[in-house]
Amino acid sequence: MILRRTLLVACTAIAAAASMATTPAAGRSRAGATKTPGTASLHLAPAREQLSALRRRTVTSRDLLEQYLQHIARTNPALNAVATLDADGARAAADAADRHMAETGKPLGALHGLPITVKDALETRGIRTTCGSPDLSAHVPDRDADAVALLRAAGAVIVGKTNVPVMCQDIQTSNPLFGTTNNPYDGTRTAGGSSGGAAVAVAAGITSLEVGSDLAGSLRLPAAYCGVYALRTSAGIVPTRGHVPRPPGWLTSSDMLTLGPVARSAEDLEVLLDVLAAPSPADAAAWKIDLPAPKHSRLADYRVGVWPDDPRCHVDRSTRQLLDRVTELVRSAGATVDDTTRPVNLADSDRLFQRLMFATASATATDAGFADDVAAADKIPADDPSGLFLHSRTMRHRDWLRANEEREKLRDHWAAYFATHDVLITPAAPTAAVEDQTATPVPGRWITVDGEKRPYFDQTAWLNIAGHVRLPAVVMPAGKTADGLPLAIQIIGPHLADRTVIDVAKHLARRLPEPVRPPAFTA
Template identity: 80%
Template structure:
């Protein structure tokens, strides 16, 4: 029998308040009267929460109850958390506490930490819909491989966060759960497809999130919601169990990565260490040991800097931010190259779109794909709609040619990173754009410095890394006069995930972060 586990907010609020004081008292008695943790610990970085759990100044159950109360208070205005399983989370938290009581040791690096997971990743026994009415009652019998790694590390899965239908939009809304709001301004979009995850991290409903990135799905919402996100190097985190490939499929897109969202670079690094692993079928034969950061000081890095491009101009706020970063790096004594380009943005983006449209055809119905083939036969490849149709229906030979072009592009990136350690670019052309979820996608647009621009320009800069397997990190860096977060992107060599995290860590010491969103204090 299928059991639906849905949002249980009102029924948990009273129990949450009652149990918090009891759990805190128990924690103090077990630690010899140690100072109790801060009252807003759920808003602290994950590292601080994990330290409190390890020191036993708070129990997993008590921390969970704080999260449940904060979700009850905050989520109604954001609609980021869309499925909650308080009973299973309490059971897992209690087991973590019993284990610590018996052994004095944590279950793993995420011992007892409550967190949420993007609703595109399957969770055993917990409804996973990917925003699709067709999957509204889907309760997986197995965790996605990446989710299983979280549980084995000791994490407590609290619930699922919102996505657009089958992750196929740059904004987050669906007919099952509705629209997720931006925590800084509810008239703006939270982005997509990881809009629910980013809004949940920004507003303190989780300190870490497990999400996915194919066409900027992690990094776009992170930029709009003022949090950190890492598109991991292709192949270092197993992707089985990610929808929109249908439940039960063993394969996923060759352009998809699974990665973390967090509120600082240190937490990204900790989460990456849990996630980076071979697929279970390969685990007996090999391990992943990512290289250490290339350098420990900004002064020792060789930076590439790409401030703007005619193909996708950025607005004045983003330009000023990148100019500020340029001045900062030079004043720190770093080597800065603002003229050398690894690729042409327009050419790279066209290849990205070809490969994206091709990989998306895998789950088309036979009838739908036949219709696409017929439509492609009637439109030239250089027609505005021709790129989509001809890419989606390309012959295998054509895909092999496109893939060869991609590999040559990867070689060009490798040559670039032989003389540069990282490349810093804009993340998006502007701060969060207006929510347009009630407008059909073909009619949507964005405005950059007063100019009307195509809707999908939002991800042109993010697409640089998407098809060439490179790690790319988006970090918050200041805000607009209206209080919306600004962001930049750091791209590194293949498998240099820890290098881009270290650069973000160093930059964060000198750049302003976003202010706390109003939603986090609801």
């Protein structure tokens, strides 16, 4: 059945890719890159090398784009990472970038002429934006999401949109419009979600950079499963207007949502962070975002907490061994290591996370649907664990204010922790990529950890630590299983220490084995 489904998805994707290619827009050297490709395969180089070549004019944006389009044609049918391709619009933008450079001798911006893809939850002017929902199958925005506008202002060339689950409401990536996005290492495993298409595109060399979104690990889980880097940015440093959901046209978004970069190296995360970290347009006249430099320049100077496992969400043998190796690596580098650290109670933190997540998701419920939720919640005792979803979703504003106060106290607790620790390293997930279960309704899904059946959403329990308390967190590849699947760790830092968590990832990448790359990367 898995083979039949995979072949069906691949065939559907081939047909869709052929159609999209002719349809107008409407419709690792060390630290993460492979050995530097020649000009003819520059699209596989790190983003910073591509940008350098574009500025030196040793390659044109149009030539680089054509390399990408050919690679997409070869690899996307089997992966189904790109949902909507805007080849014509991208060619026009690349040509405009080349003309500008020829006429002025200056780049358009930090991303001058760089072809990239964008998650199909971010509105893109003139390019179909569906968020995987049939209700938005014909939605072509006339305005960019604020983050997309920042990309264009920096000179990026938007090639297309990457696949998501319907309205980003799953941690696997599949929808009725475009089908399932396949893990590039093993087609029977999930790519994660909701930024599954984004992570697969980066892993497979379809793009060097992506912008994804993260509420409950939606950016970091796919990165962990696909062997790439991702940064959940500190809350408030990247504008989120234009992210679906909320519905198109809304000016607000979830108070727990952040946008951040996906890349194949920590250095490339920083390239995109420098573009995305900006105030919203309404605030840009009065202030700017100037993130602090990394806390230290040497790994030996860092004070590192390591939380390798927890009874609330045990990790499997491979992941625990990975954390043990990373711990010894950090200690051997001379850093101060605290591997008994437990900054919060994982179960209590996760429960608060869930309450706040369920509450914020209620904003877009229909009046009738919300009324039904209220009626159903009233029938469940307040202390009944089975009522967590409904009671959280329908809580009164006074109850939300108290939950938010609990969050602020937890943030204070984290601030006190980071007064004595610079970063915290944790697992990214309990296991490597789990089996794809997109054909099974969520209530029937589970994961297996060392032979033990565990709840489906345990996949994100470690990622949720950072989400509601607005902390930056990098997920990076740090090893692999005996079967060759990527294994990842998470690096969490204090609020606004985005450059610090990236810096620690850079130091670790120089000491860890090179990440395994999927076959599609050099296809």
